[in-house]
Amino acid sequence: MTVSLTPPAKNSTLRQKQLGGKILLHLGLTVLALLTLAPLFFMFVLATYDKGQVFSMPVHMWFGDASPLNYQILLEQTNFWRAFWNSTYISIMSVIFTLFFCSLGGYAFAMYEFKGKSVMFSLLLGTVLIPSLLGLVPYYLIMQQIGWVGKPIALYFPGAANAFGIFLMRQYIVSSIPKELMEAARIDGCSEFRIYWNVVLPLLGPVMATLGLTTFIFSWNSFSNALVMLREQETFTLPLVLRSLQGVSNVEWGALLLGTAIATVPLLILFVFTSRQFVSNLTSGAVKG
Amino acid sequence: MTTTTKQPQTRNWNWSHLQKQAAPYLFVSPFFVLFAVFGLFPIVFSLLLAFSQWDSASGLSTMHWVKPLWSNFQYVLTDPLFATVLKNTFWIAIVSGLPQHLVAIPLAYVLHTQVGRFKHFFTAAFLVPFVTSTVAIALVTTVLFSERNGAVNQLLLWLNNFVLFDPLIPDQTGEGYIQWLFEKEYTKPLVCLLIFWRYFGYNTVLYLTGLQTISNDIYEAAQVDGATRWQQFWHITLPLLRPIAYFTTIGTVVGNLNLFDEVFILFSGPPSGGEEYSAQTIGLYLYNNAFGPNQDMGAAAATSWVLFVIVLLITLITNAVFRRTADPSEA
Numbered sequence: 001m002t003v004s005l006t007p008p009a010k011n012s013t014l015r016q017k018q019l020g021g022k023i024l025l026h027l028g029l030t031v032l033a034l035l036t037l038a039p040l041f042f043m044f045v046l047a048t049y050d051k052g053q054v055f056s057m058p059v060h061m062w063f064g065d066a067s068p069l070n071y072q073i074l075l076e077q078t079n080f081w082r083a084f085w086n087s088t089y090i091s092i093m094s095v096i097f098t099l100f101f102c103s104l105g106g107y108a109f110a111m112y113e114f115k116g117k118s119v120m121f122s123l124l125l126g127t128v129l130i131p132s133l134l135g136l137v138p139y140y141l142i143m144q145q146i147g148w149v150g151k152p153i154a155l156y157f158p159g160a161a162n163a164f165g166i167f168l169m170r171q172y173i174v175s176s177i178p179k180e181l182m183e184a185a186r187i188d189g190c191s192e193f194r195i196y197w198n199v200v201l202p203l204l205g206p207v208m209a210t211l212g213l214t215t216f217i218f219s220w221n222s223f224s225n226a227l228v229m230l231r232e233q234e235t236f237t238l239p240l241v242l243r244s245l246q247g248v249s250n251v252e253w254g255a256l257l258l259g260t261a262i263a264t265v266p267l268l269i270l271f272v273f274t275s276r277q278f279v280s281n282l283t284s285g286a287v288k289g
Numbered sequence: 290m291t292t293t294t295k296q297p298q299t300r301n302w303n304w305s306h307l308q309k310q311a312a313p314y315l316f317v318s319p320f321f322v323l324f325a326v327f328g329l330f331p332i333v334f335s336l337l338l339a340f341s342q343w344d345s346a347s348g349l350s351t352m353h354w355v356k357p358l359w360s361n362f363q364y365v366l367t368d369p370l371f372a373t374v375l376k377n378t379f380w381i382a383i384v385s386g387l388p389q390h391l392v393a394i395p396l397a398y399v400l401h402t403q404v405g406r407f408k409h410f411f412t413a414a415f416l417v418p419f420v421t422s423t424v425a426i427a428l429v430t431t432v433l434f435s436e437r438n439g440a441v442n443q444l445l446l447w448l449n450n451f452v453l454f455d456p457l458i459p460d461q462t463g464e465g466y467i468q469w470l471f472e473k474e475y476t477k478p479l480v481c482l483l484i485f486w487r488y489f490g491y492n493t494v495l496y497l498t499g500l501q502t503i504s505n506d507i508y509e510a511a512q513v514d515g516a517t518r519w520q521q522f523w524h525i526t527l528p529l530l531r532p533i534a535y536f537t538t539i540g541t542v543v544g545n546l547n548l549f550d551e552v553f554i555l556f557s558g559p560p561s562g563g564e565e566y567s568a569q570t571i572g573l574y575l576y577n578n579a580f581g582p583n584q585d586m587g588a589a590a591a592t593s594w595v596l597f598v599i600v601l602l603i604t605l606i607t608n609a610v611f612r613r614t615a616d617p618s619e620a
Contacts, residue, residue: 025403032396033414036490040417042440043429055438101319108316120317127324129539131547131600133572134593135331137338137579137586142331158327161320192312221422223550228580239424243554246428253432260425271420275413278420282491283498 040264047258054253066254073255079233080259083241087220087263090152090237094219095212097160102211103204105161106169107196111182124163140228154229155237156219165211168281172207173200210277213270217278220267238263338590361591371592373566374574377477381570382545385481389489389541390534396489397496398526412497415490423487427554430483434469442466470555473567480568483551488544492537499533500526535611539604546600548572571596 046054050066074080108114109121140149148154177200185195223239230236236244242263245256271278339361343352355361365371396415400408418426433440445467469475503526511521549572556562561577562569571592579589 022403025399026407029399029404029407029411033411036415036486037417039426039429039433039486040421042433043425046432054432055435059438059440059443101323104316105320108313112313112316114310114313117313120321124320127328129543129604130328130332131543131593131597133547133549133575134597135328135335136575136593137589138331138334139327140579141334142327158323161323163320166317166320186309192308196316217420221420221424223422223424224553227553239422242424242428246431246554247557256428257432260428264421264425267420267422268417271417272413275416276409279409279412279416279494282494 040268043257043264044261047254047261050254051252054257067258070252070254070258073252074259077245077252077255078241078259079236080241080262082234083236083238084263086152086235087237087239090155091216091219093152094156094160095215097156098162098165098215099208099212101161102165103169103201103208104196105166106171106173107200109166109170110173110177111179111200124166127163136228143229149229150231150235151229152235155222155225165215168211169204169207172204177203206277209274210281213274213277214281217267217270335590335593338586339594340587341590342587344584355587361587362595364588365591365595370566370569371574374569374571377566377568378546378548378570378572380477381480381484381548381568382542384477385484386541386545389485389492390537392485392489393492393496393537394527394530394534397493397500398522400493401497401500412490412494415493417490418487419491423550424554426483426487427551430479431470431555434479436466436468436470439466439469441469471564473564476556476563476568480548480552480555483555484545484548488541492541495533495537495540496530499530503529531611535607538607538611542603542607543600546571546596546603549576571599 042059045060045063047070048064048067049056049060050069053060053064053066109117143149143154181199182195185199190198221239222237223243226237226240227243230240233244238259242256242259245251245259338352340354340358341352341361342355357363400411404411434442436442467475469479507525507529508521511525516524548570552562552568552570552573553576556568556573560566562573575589575592575596577583578585578592
């Protein structure tokens, strides 16, 4: 007992020192986080100023009152809500098809033994390394041949069964769904597809949420594919509409930033509520891949 | 199962057994069908296209082989613009790529070892740029870095008030601000800044995952042996991060070489690609060849194959580097 009298005193100064360091560290990280978020903050702030005020001196640090005006200009110059709907539709369809194809594929790779399985799986993972620009031109040609140029389906269908999603599903199914479940269902006379649909699919909730959210976010943001595939204003997605606003000779920066901000809000809300799932999805590809 | 259902099995053998055999193939078929149609076929076709000339507007029948078979490649490889574009792409890839990892690794380490309750909050904040659309980001960048009273130029002007900073800033008077989106000295750094900002959080998250897979026992053993924090970082953390580092490096390399969206929006021009094409990347060059005024699909296809070979070579080099630096003591 007597021996331990000195160490606590030593410890407390050490702890104080550590605490000071921790506070400094958290301060530094906070500054870095604020710097990271600053451009988005300015996006929202500048969206509330009109064309002339966006570039005034000094820089605006707080919200103005021109957003109704900007909103009016936005509606005059673009079919904004149509584009909002197009983006929503394409993203939702993308989520549905991705979840269906990827869970089906992941299920097969997780639960079945079949000839060529390992070769197929390596092939699947190998496709990730192919640069997306490689087949751009003929990809466009195929789309032309089957008449999908300008159609939303060109943006949600071809990429739906992707290696990343299948890999993610497989990992989840292997680790959380027992094979005995399949056997039991088989004895009960289920067909193979019914086992997937009625037995396995209902158990995939968490991984479906993870993959679905990520798919939605990437689909909502995708630009170059839409740029190549969509021709008519009517079919434009949000990124295309925003970019078309930038192309005119006398750019309405206030309206443009307001559009950008509105297009970003759903995404930020979704991300704030699901960042944990989003992070776990990003990393699941890295750990084993 | 085989013993209990002997009777029905013989009767149903055909259907029940067959569907069980066929099911997995059927289930993985969407991937392979979609990949064959929209992935593999375009790639094979683009190989043919790289040796052909084709007026895409007037149908497939106008497609024919070019006279010296390699002339598309010859055109691309001797095009002075392609040399510029290649240089730009590498410049941007290195200057934006390297700092990302130099920041992401220590940042992930600090988050992992020093930050408890707010770890997730910080990672989420750092990830926001990655989640936000390229178009939104590029448009905001255009505004913030605009020559006429953009926020960044105003900040630089303000920094001019401090003696320490004023030699760093080219303009002392506030007249003729930096034309970030035009002047050839500034276009590439701007792109690099943007890419760094966009992806450092993403790489941090990946490294953080890597750190979480390293067992605490190793650190405890090192502590018992009297290793300092720095020694632990250098001799334990870094070597054990190698698998993740490999993954992130490949990701950065492939992503940077395929750079398109950012430069397309920032430098849509005129002039396209910034002053003297100073920020035009291979991706933008390819796009302009295919969908620009020339509609030269053959040249675009040849460009994409040159790009593919470059990506392949660099992937192989990265592989070799990571294998060579492999720590022999690691199991």
